[in-house]
Amino acid sequence: MVRRRRGNWVPRGLALVGSIGTFLGFWQLAASNPHPANAAANISATPTASYTLPSGSSANNPIPLPGAPHGATGLS
Amino acid sequence: MARRASHDVRMLLHKTWHALGTTCELTLATAPVVGAQARCAAVLNAAEAFVHAAEQRFSRFIPTSELCQLNAAAGDWFVASVDLYDIVTVAFSWTRITHGLFDPTILPALRQSGYDRSFETIAHQHLDTTPSGAIPQWPAAETGLSGEVTLDPERRAIRLPRGAAIDLGGIGKGWIADAVMARVLGDLPDVLINLGGDLVARGGPEPGHGWIIAVRDPRAPDDGPPRYLGGFELTESAVATSGAGRRWWVLNGVTMHHLIDPRTGRPAAHLSPNSGSGLSGSTGSRGLLAATALVAGTGSSGSGAAADVRAKTALLAGRAAALASLDGGLDYAGLVILGDGSMLPSANLAHYLSAHGPARPLP
Numbered sequence: 001m002v003r004r005r006r007g008n009w010v011p012r013g014l015a016l017v018g019s020i021g022t023f024l025g026f027w028q029l030a031a032s033n034p035h036p037a038n039a040a041a042n043i044s045a046t047p048t049a050s051y052t053l054p055s056g057s058s059a060n061n062p063i064p065l066p067g068a069p070h071g072a073t074g075l076s
Numbered sequence: 077m078a079r080r081a082s083h084d085v086r087m088l089l090h091k092t093w094h095a096l097g098t099t100c101e102l103t104l105a106t107a108p109v110v111g112a113q114a115r116c117a118a119v120l121n122a123a124e125a126f127v128h129a130a131e132q133r134f135s136r137f138i139p140t141s142e143l144c145q146l147n148a149a150a151g152d153w154f155v156a157s158v159d160l161y162d163i164v165t166v167a168f169s170w171t172r173i174t175h176g177l178f179d180p181t182i183l184p185a186l187r188q189s190g191y192d193r194s195f196e197t198i199a200h201q202h203l204d205t206t207p208s209g210a211i212p213q214w215p216a217a218e219t220g221l222s223g224e225v226t227l228d229p230e231r232r233a234i235r236l237p238r239g240a241a242i243d244l245g246g247i248g249k250g251w252i253a254d255a256v257m258a259r260v261l262g263d264l265p266d267v268l269i270n271l272g273g274d275l276v277a278r279g280g281p282e283p284g285h286g287w288i289i290a291v292r293d294p295r296a297p298d299d300g301p302p303r304y305l306g307g308f309e310l311t312e313s314a315v316a317t318s319g320a321g322r323r324w325w326v327l328n329g330v331t332m333h334h335l336i337d338p339r340t341g342r343p344a345a346h347l348s349p350n351s352g353s354g355l356s357g358s359t360g361s362r363g364l365l366a367a368t369a370l371v372a373g374t375g376s377s378g379s380g381a382a383a384d385v386r387a388k389t390a391l392l393a394g395r396a397a398a399l400a401s402l403d404g405g406l407d408y409a410g411l412v413i414l415g416d417g418s419m420l421p422s423a424n425l426a427h428y429l430s431a432h433g434p435a436r437p438l439p
Contacts, residue, residue, distance in 0.1 A: 043090065073317045074366075
C-alpha cells in the first residue's frame with residue numbers, strides 16, 4: 001500500500017497505473033492539442049516518434065544522410 | 077521491439093519565420109511535462125524577436141541600422157553598441173586568423189558589382205548598370221582596408237578608413253545564431269537553430285542522439301522541393317555552407333556573385349556561376365560549387381560565426397587548398413561540393429563526426 005497525497009490508501013499497483021495514465025494523458029494533450037500560445041505564434045509540436053527514417057543516400061556517397069533531417073545547411 | 081523509457085520521450089517544438097532575407101527555423105526538444113510547451117513557446121517567440129531586432133541593427137540594407145551609421149561615419153570615430161562592437165571585433169579577428177582571406181571591408185566592391193540593394197531585387201537578373209546608374213569600372217573598388225581599421229575597446233569605438241565600408245552579411249548570421257543560443261536559449265539543453273543554412277546545434281532530439289543535419293544540393297532550383305546530397309548527425313557544433321550558386325546576377329553581360337575575393341576586389345573568378353543556369357561551376361563538373369564547414373562548440377564559443385568564415389574562406393582558397401583549410405582536427409572539419417554534385421570530405425571529417433556525433437551508436 002502507498003499513501004496518496006489526499007490521505008487515502010490505495011494498492012501500490014493502482015497508484016502506478018494512475019501515475020502512468022496521468023503521464024500519458026499529459027503527453028497526448030501536449031502533442032495533439034497545441035497550446036493557444038503556440039497556435040498564435042505558429043509553433044508546431046511533434047513527438048519525435050512520428051518521424052520516419054528514409055534510407056541513406058546513394059552507396060557512393062561518402063556522407064549519407066543518416067535519417068530524416070531536423071534542419072538543412074545550404075546556400076542562402 | 078525495444079520499449080522506449082518514459083524519460084526518453086521527447087516532444088519537438090518547431091518555429092519558422094522569415095528574417096535576414098532568408099528562412100529562419102528553431103527546434104526545441106523537451107520532455108512532454110505540464111507547462112513545458114508554454115514555456116518553450118515563450119522562448120521560441122523571444123528568439124524570433126531577437127533575430128528581428130538584430131536585423132534592424134546590423135543590416136546594410138536598412139538605412140537606419142547601426143551598421144549603416146558606422147559605414148557613414150568612415151573616417152571618424154564611431155562609438156558602437158556593445159553588440160556591434162563585438163561583431164566587428166569578431167569579424168576582424170577572423171581577418172587576422174585567415175590572413176586577410178576573410179575581409180569585412182569588401183562592401184564597396186560588392187556594391188560596385190551590383191549588389192547594393194536587397195538580393196531579392198537583383199536575383200538572377202540582367203542589369204545594365206548598377207542601381208546608381210554607373211557602369212562598373214575595373215579595377216574594382218579598393219579592398220584590403222581592414223588593416224587600417226582601428227578599434228578602441230575602452231570607448232567601444234571603431235574608426236573605418238575614409239572610403240571603407242563593412243558588410244556583416246554571413247558572419248552576422250553566424251553571430252546572431254551564437255547570440256540566440258547563448259542569451260535566449262541558454263537554459264535549454266536540446267536546441268537547433270537554423271538561420272538560412274547557418275546552424276548551431278546543442279544536445280539532440282532524444283537522449284543519446286544528435287540533430288540530423290542535411291546538406292542541400294546546391295544545384296537544385298530554389299522553387300522546387302529540397303534535394304539533399306547527404307548529411308550527418310551532430311551535437312555541440314555549428315554548420316554553415318557557402319557557395320556562389322544562388323546569389324548571382326548579370327551586370328553588363330558579366331556574371332557576378334556575392335563572394336568577393338579580397339585579393340582582387342572582384343567576385344572570385346573560380347566560383348563564377350554559369351550565367352545560363354547559375355547552377356554549375358564555371359570550371360566544369362569538377363569545379364568548386366560550395367563548401368560546408370562544421371565547427372565545434374555552441375553559443376558563446378562563437379562557433380556559428382566561425383563556421384560561416386571557415387566555409388567562405390575554404391571556397392576562396394580554391395579547389396587545391398579548400399579541403400586542407402577545413403581540416404582542423406576535432407575543432408573543425410568540412411566538405412566541398414563539386415559541380416557534378418559529388419562531395420569530398422576533409423581528411424578529419426569522420427574523426428570529427430565520431431567526436432561530435434551521437435552520444436551512442438545509432439541502431
